[in-house]
Structure formats: structure tokens, C-alpha cells
Amino acid sequence: xxxxxxxxxxxxxxxxxxxxxxxxxxxxxxxxxxxxxxxxxxxxxxxxxxxxxxxxxxxxxxxxxxxxxxxxxxxxxxxxxxxxxxxxxxxxxxxxxxxxxxxxxxxxxxxxxxxxxxxxxxxxxxxxxxxxxxxxxxxxxxxxxxxxxxxxxxxxxxxxxxxxxxxxxxxxxxxxxxxxxxxxxxxxxxxxxxxxxxxxxxxxxxxxxxxxxxxxxxxxxxxxxxxxxxxxxxxxxxxxxxxxxxxxxxxxxxxxxxxxxxxxxxxxxxxxxxxxxxxxxxxxxxxxxxxxxxxx
Amino acid sequence: xxxxxxxxxxxxxxxxxxxxxxxxxxxxxxxxxxxxxxxxxxxxxxxxxxxxxxxxxxxxxxxxxxxxxxxxxxxxxxxxxxxxxxxxxxxxxxxxxxxxxxxxxxxxxxxxxxxxxxxxxxxxxxxxxxxxxxxxxxxxxxxxxxxxxxxxxxxxxxxxxxxxxxxxxxxxxxxxxxxxxxxxxxxxxxxxxxxxxxxxxxxxxxxxxxxxxxxxxxxxxxxxxxxxxxxxxxxxxxxxxxxxxxxxxxxxxxxxxxxxxxxxxxxxxxxxxxxxxxxxxxxxxxxxxxxxxxxx
Numbered sequence: 220x221x222x223x224x225x226x227x228x229x230x231x232x233x234x235x236x237x238x239x240x241x242x243x244x245x246x247x248x249x250x251x252x253x254x255x256x257x258x259x260x261x262x263x264x265x266x267x268x269x270x271x272x273x274x275x276x277x278x279x280x281x282x283x284x285x286x287x288x289x290x291x292x293x294x295x296x297x298x299x300x301x302x303x304x305x306x307x308x309x310x311x312x313x314x315x316x317x318x319x320x321x322x323x324x325x326x327x328x329x330x331x332x333x334x335x336x337x338x339x340x341x342x343x344x345x346x347x348x349x350x351x352x353x354x355x356x357x358x359x360x361x362x363x364x365x366x367x368x369x370x371x372x373x374x375x376x377x378x379x380x381x382x383x384x385x386x387x388x389x390x391x392x393x394x395x396x397x398x399x400x401x402x403x404x405x406x407x408x409x410x411x412x413x414x415x416x417x418x419x420x421x422x423x424x425x426x427x428x429x430x431x432x433x434x435x436x437x438x439x440x441x442x443x444x445x446x447x448x449x450x451x452x453x454x455x456x457x458x459x460x461x462x463x464x465x466x467x468x469x470x471x472x473x474x475x476x477x478x479x480x481x482x483x484x485x486x487x488x489x490x491x492x493x494x495x496x497x498x499x500x501x502x503x504x505x506x507x508x509x510x511x512x513x514x515x
Numbered sequence: 516x517x518x519x520x521x522x523x524x525x526x527x528x529x530x531x532x533x534x535x536x537x538x539x540x541x542x543x544x545x546x547x548x549x550x551x552x553x554x555x556x557x558x559x560x561x562x563x564x565x566x567x568x569x570x571x572x573x574x575x576x577x578x579x580x581x582x583x584x585x586x587x588x589x590x591x592x593x594x595x596x597x598x599x600x601x602x603x604x605x606x607x608x609x610x611x612x613x614x615x616x617x618x619x620x621x622x623x624x625x626x627x628x629x630x631x632x633x634x635x636x637x638x639x640x641x642x643x644x645x646x647x648x649x650x651x652x653x654x655x656x657x658x659x660x661x662x663x664x665x666x667x668x669x670x671x672x673x674x675x676x677x678x679x680x681x682x683x684x685x686x687x688x689x690x691x692x693x694x695x696x697x698x699x700x701x702x703x704x705x706x707x708x709x710x711x712x713x714x715x716x717x718x719x720x721x722x723x724x725x726x727x728x729x730x731x732x733x734x735x736x737x738x739x740x741x742x743x744x745x746x747x748x749x750x751x752x753x754x755x756x757x758x759x760x761x762x763x764x765x766x767x768x769x770x771x772x773x774x775x776x777x778x779x780x781x782x783x784x785x786x787x788x789x790x791x792x793x794x795x796x797x798x799x800x801x802x803x804x805x806x807x808x809x810x811x
Contacts, residue, residue, distance in 0.1 A: 256811065259705040275643070289590040289729075299728075313786040315803075327726075327729075327730055328726075329730070331719070331723055331726075332723050332726035332727040332729075332730050332731060333722065333723065333726045334725075334726045334729055334730065352568075362689070362722060377719045377722075379718040379719055379721075379722065380688065380689070380690075380718070380721050381718060381723050383688050383689065384684075384688075387683040387687060388680075389686060390685070391683060391687065392676065393658070393676070393679065394676075418714055418715035418717075419714035419715070419753055419755070420752075420753050421696075421714075421717070421749060421752040421753065422675040422676070422677060422749045422750040422754075423627070423673045423674065423675055423750075423754065424652070424753075426629065426658060426673075426674040426675065426676050427627055427628050427629065427674075429630075430623075430624075430628035430629045430630045430674070431628040432627070433585075433627050433628075433630055434593075434623055435628060435629065452719075453718045454672070454717075454718040454719075455626075455716040456715040456716075456718070457715055457716050457717065457719040457720075458719065469799075492528050504520070509591050510734060515758060
């Protein structure tokens with residue numbers, strides 16, 4: 220595939236996504252597989268990459284995400300806030316392979332301690348498309364990140380494990396017996412409001428979902444949406460210093476970002492939404508042009 | 516085994532415990548197995564009981580716990596607070612068997628919705644041994660219960676899923692990489708204090724354990740104890756109306772009850788401890804004598 224100028228890779232814990240890029244910045248093909256960092260040892264990364272995009276190699280590869288963690292292909296040490304999203308100059312070249320693979324660093328915060336890997340590239344992509352942006356970026360997901368961005372730098376950020384908590388509670392705790400597959404927007408809003416107005420009540424509010432299921436026949440849709448609302452509300456309570464009186468840019472999957480947008484709206488906070496995959500690709504593209512130039 | 520006057524059974528979700536009782540109230544033998552309610556369908560209970568105590572049958576059996584739930588051997592409908600712990604007169608006789616098996620009901624609260632099965636029998640046992648008790652009983656466990664008890668009745672109660680949350684987060688979430696096997700009392704106290712003074716910060720505080728593990732080398736013992744402290748502190752924040760200005764009786768496993776006692780002590784709340792198994796047996800014994808009389 221001689222049209223491939225380079226390969227953009229978002230290599231997370233559970234998945235890997237690749238874009239085969241033309242020199243003009245357009246996408247020739249998109250690929251993905253479940254060979255995430257979490258399922259690979261160090262020797263497994265090159266075969267996984269070849270299995271996914273072998274026909275486009277040896278085009279140079281620029282990757283972000285958990286592939287750069289200590290358990291990844293090569294460790295790309297964190298940049299520390301306040302800092303711009305790591306540039307291509309800070310990318311780590313993977314050794315022990317004939318391929319040209321570079322991995323972008325993650326970002327850390329010393330106090331309160333926090334880390335991100337992959338989200339900094341989405342932030343870079345967002346900034347590439349909105350260069351003057353000054354405000355708060357929220358990246359909803361398994362581990363939702365909230366970042367204060369100003370003058371092109373990540374000033375501070377925090378992580379809430381809301382997505383992971385929701386998955387564990389709805390699929391593996393006693394609440395799984397009461398939680399269904401559907402959604403009920405009013406129940407979500409009620410959960411958000413309950414946690415925001417009484418964040419100290421969360422520990423007792425969760426089991427009520429089970430008890431109401433048993434005693435009152437609480438529908439599964441309502442239970443699922445209220446559980447999500449209680450957890451997102453608890454996250455918003457923790458992140459109030461980030462969003463209070465701010466505009467928030469949401470970068471994430473559409474359904475999840477919409478839920479966050481609804482929750483923020485109840486607090487009078489306006490938000491805009493951007494697609495996570497698009498921002499990742501924009502961030503990788505911005506970094507690639509830093510290395511190889513526009514005309515590469 | 517002709518010495519066996521009756522069999523006391525605590526049949527929970529994951530385990531079943533049985534005591535072979537002499538007529539004079541002493542224990543001839545203790546047995547237990549992993550054939551809890553959760554692993555049995557309705558036809559499985561009698562074989563499981565025979566496997567555990569077949570040599571002592573057909574002595575009458577009095578049971579408490581999840582065996583009386585809708586998914587149990589026979590449903591024993593909840594009594595509603597305010598009420599005394601259900602008496603033997605309310606026990607449900609299991610049909611479809613030659614055995615004499617009776618199951619004690621659980622207790623429900625209509626609003627806020629809540630349920631217990633098994634803990635009411637521990638409360639009954641505690642009241643049998645401390646008849647004039649007026650105050651708050653906390654039963655730490657997978658689903659910790661807080662009950663206000665007065666004049667021999669359960670007035671109100673709430674449940675916090677603290678034990679289950681701790682197990683899920685420490686064993687299955689990303690925090691498992693940072694959490695060790697040991698314990699550090701100062702870290703537990705710090706977690707309790709953090710959640711009690713800033714309960715709204717919990718969502719962000721949890722991921723810090725992972726980040727401090729990565730960036731600061733936070734020891735696994737400290738991470739495990741702080742995680743427990745954060746969750747117990749969040750529970751105490753939710754249950755403040757129960758313990759504030761009260762004496763608390765803790766009924767549970769010794770290590771867990773001690774942790775709760777320490778946490779309460781930091782808030783100036785005195786507590787006493789009672790063993791969960793002893794209280795269960797005392798409660799079942801009190802109910803048995805209601806049916807068959809002291810000299811049965």
C-alpha cells in the first residue's frame with residue numbers, strides 16, 4: 220500500500236485503533252482489534268501491529284495511549300503539568316524492531332497525584348482545531364478526565380473512575396439483579412440531582428436501587444439510569460472546581476457525552492461536544508507534522 | 516445423633532452454617548459449607564441440607580438469611596419497620612419436604628426502601644443478651660447495615676454496600692495494580708478522615724491511589740488501607756444521622772468491626788463489639804424457644 224505515508228495508532232488497554240494516512244492528511248483506511256496493551260507482553264506488540272497493519276508497513280508509526288506505559292511496548296515518561304500536550308519531539312522511539320514506531324508520552328500531575336495516557340493527545344487534537352480555547356475539557360469514559368486548559372497548556376487535571384464503577388456495580392454487584400439494559404432520562408437526572416445535592420449520601424443511595432427493585436418493582440431501565448446518574452452526580456460534586464461557572468468541552472463517545480451534557484445543563488453549565496476518535500486522530504496528526512513536516 | 520434437639524441454620528448467599536443444638540442450649544457440633552443460596556435452585560436446598568447435617572435429621576430446623584428470599588427455598592415475607600425482629604410465630608414452614616424446616620422472615624423499610632435478611636436475627640440475638648439496649652447497631656459486612664433500635668424494636672435502618680465496593684475496587688478495578696495484601700492503620704485513618712471531611716471528593720480520591728502508586732511508589736499496604744478508609748468514611752458520612760452523639764454496638768467479624776470501631780473513635784463515638792456468629796446463634800435460639808419452649 221504505497222499510498223500510506225504514515226500510520227496513526229491509538230493503543231489503549233483493551234483495544235488498538237489504527238488509521239492508514241495519506242500524505243495529504245486524509246484517511247485511507249481504519250482498522251481496529253482487541254489486542255490492547257492489557258492482553259500483550261512486551262514481545263507481543265510487534266506481532267499485534269503487523270497483524271493489524273502489516274500491509275502498510277514499513278510506513279512510520281506514531282502511537283499514543285497505554286502502549287507507552289511501563290507495561291507497554293516502550294515506556295514514554297510522563298510530562299508534568301503545567302505543560303502543553305506532549306509534542307512529537309518528546310516521543311519515544313521503540314528499540315529492538317526494524318520498524319519506525321514512536322510513542323507519545325502521557326501527562327502527570329504531582330499533587331494531587333494523577334496521570335493520563337491518550338487523553339492528552341485528544342486534548343492536543345481539540346486544541347489543534349480550536350487554537351484559542353481557554354476553559355475546561357472533560358473526557359468521559361472508563362476513567363473520566365477533567366482538565367483545565369489555558370494558553371495551549373494543560374494547567375491541572377483530575378480523574379474519576381465513574382465508568383469503571385458503573386460497569387462493576389451494574390454487572391458484578393448485587394445491583395445487577397435490579398439493573399436492566401435500557402435508559403430513562405428522568406431517572407438519570409434524578410440521580411445526578413440526588414448526588415449533587417447530597418454527595419455524602421451516596422453510600423446509602425446505591426443499595427436503595429436494589430431495595431426499590433425488590434419492594435417497589437423499580438423498572439430495570441430506571442435503576443440503570445439512576446445508578447449512572449448517582450455516579451455522574453458524585454463525579455460532578457468532586458469536580459465542581461473544574462466546571463463551576465465555566466464552559467465545558469466534552470470529548471467522548473456520543474451517548475456518554477450527551478449524558479454528561481444533560482447533567483451539566485441541570486447545573487446551568489453549557490457544553491460543546493467533540494468526537495473522541497476524531498480528536499485522537501487530529502492530535503496524532505498534529506504531532507506527526509511536528510516530526511515530519513506538512514509535506515511528509 | 517439422638518442428642519440433637521434442633522438445628523440452627525444461617526443460610527446466606529455464599530455460605531451455609533449449621534449448629535447442632537442440645538436441648539439444654541449447648542452446641543454439639545458446628546458445620547458449614549459453600550452451598551449458599553446463590554449457588555442453589557429450589558430443588559437444591561434439601562440435598563444441601565442433608566449433605567451438611569443429614570446425620571442429625573429429622574431434628575427440626577430453624578433457619579435465617581437469604582434462604583428465605585424469593586430465590587431461596589421458601590419465601591418468608593419481610594416484616595416492616597418499626598417492628599421487633601421477626602418472631603418464630605412468623606417463621607414460614609417449608610413445604611414439599613418431610614423435614615421440619617422453618618425460615619425466619621427478613622425485615623424491610625418502605626421509605627427509604629431497604630431490606631435485610633439475616634441481620635435481624637443477629638439483632639434479635641443481641642437484644643436477647645442485652646434486653647434493655649436502646650441505641651444504634653452497626654453490622655459491618657458485604658452490605659453493612661445500620662439500625663436504630665429502641666424498646667426492643669428496629670425503628671429504622673439503612674444499608675451501605677461498602678464491603679462489596681471494597682472487594683470490587685481492590686480486586687477487579689484498575690486499583691488492583693496498586694492495592695496490596697497488608698494493612699496500615701494510619702492510612703486507614705487518613706482515608707476515613709478524608710471522606711468524612713470531604714465526602715463530595717470521593718470520586719476523585721479513588722483514582723489517586725493508582726496515580727500515587729505509579730508516581731510516588733505508594734506501598735500496597737497503605738493503598739489497601741486508605742481505600743478501605745475512604746469507603747468506610749463515605750459510609751460514615753452517609754450514616755451520620757445514625758451514629759452522631761450515639762453509642763454504637765458493632766456486630767461483625769472481629770477485624771472488620773475493629774476497623775469500624777477505630778473509625779468511629781476518630782469521631783468521638785464509643786462502640787462495643789459483639790461476634791456475628793454468636794449473635795446469629797443467640798437469635799436463632801431465642802426464636803426456637805418461642806416455638807418449642809425452654810424445655811424442648
